[in-house]
Amino acid sequence: MQDNLSHKIGLAADHAGFELKEKIKLYLFNQKADVIDLGTDSRSSVDYPDYGKLIGEEIKSKKIDLGIAICGSGIGISIAANKVTGVRAALCNNIEMAKLARNHN
Template identity: 50%
Template sequence: MKIALGADHGGLELKEQVKAYLLEAGWEIADFGTYTKDSCDYPIYGQKVGEAVSFGDCDRGIAICGTGLGISMAVNKVPGIRGALCTNEFMAAMSREHNNANVLVLGGRVLGVDLAMRILKVWLETEFSGGRHQRRLDLISEIENKYMKA
């Protein structure tokens, strides 16, 4: 499985720790930046992660900014993306099991590293349960399709 990874300057430190964890665990990654602490714009990195997943270049994505809020808004503008801002392990599990989230969003300035890594581990290991939850995802897709520009 290949994972898209992107962060702004507020998420850079956590992105690098997530990257190291993923590489050590044997995951293939595509790192879309940022690579420095210089101020930059989170929508750029949210879009890059979202597109990599939406276009099928990556199976899932992880997007990080200072709080996770802004990059969550950006990544969820990409058609087909279900980005989930998770602040605990339960949210991570439910985002996968019930919502089949394909992008995990984290806040680099609001989560400790230990908690972020626990959230990441749960999110990676939890499978979508399907069934009644697929019907709800289909409804989300209908909303998305209704508002997409031709």
């Protein structure tokens, strides 16, 4: 697998995923990754489908190479991202699932 830190990585979350998104963003910045924060920018209530669609469209248009999308369960935002033609979002609860999704799906 190619080094993911050389990719442009998009992050998107609804209000339930905001804090985790911020932690992931800090980690990736510290690793010198090229990170694009697509929002949300606070804990104020927003709709996860908006952010799922946004990250899917950014991937489809090749503005980002891969994305990390976060909502309360991870399910809703994954469904929303998967509605974008050509995008394949997977719910990954651990490192092994993320590796399998990237390598085999």
